Amino acid sequence: MLELRPNCELCDKDLPPEAADARICSYECTYCTACVEQILFNVCPTCGGGFAPRPIRPRNAWRSELRLGLANHPASISRVHSKFSPEDIASHVARIRHLKPNER
Numbered sequence: 001m002l003e004l005r006p007n008c009e010l011c012d013k014d015l016p017p018e019a020a021d022a023r024i025c026s027y028e029c030t031y032c033t034a035c036v037e038q039i040l041f042n043v044c045p046t047c048g049g050g051f052a053p054r055p056i057r058p059r060n061a062w063r064s065e066l067r068l069g070l071a072n073h074p075a076s077i078s079r080v081h082s083k084f085s086p087e088d089i090a091s092h093v094a095r096i097r098h099l100k101p102n103e104r
């Protein structure tokens with residue numbers, strides 16, 4: 001199950017489960033669209049992969065027998081912050097951004 005992290009790991013913007021501007025890499029590293037487009041250039045600071053829109057988990061358990069939805073699987077409340085410095089991220093991004101995600 002996808003871990004729904006509560007914030008952008010770079011600028012710390014709140015990204016609640018219903019946020020339309022949450023982006024994730026394949027390891028669930030989570031950033032806001034502004035950081036992905038203007039700072040990261042679609043390069044994850046941690047794994048170097050690209051980003052995709054984070055799917056929105058439904059609030060309701062639409063199939064009650066399956067016990068899904070946020071009521072049964074709530075979003076994480078542990079805020080995450082990238083451990084890399086802005087300078088480190090900038091050089092990492094500069095090294096990789098010319099490659100498309102499927103070429104990395």
Ligand SMILES: [Zn+2]
Nearest residue numbers: 008011032035
């Ligand atoms: Zn951000």
Ligand SMILES: [Zn+2]
Nearest residue numbers: 025029044047
């Ligand atoms: Zn990543």
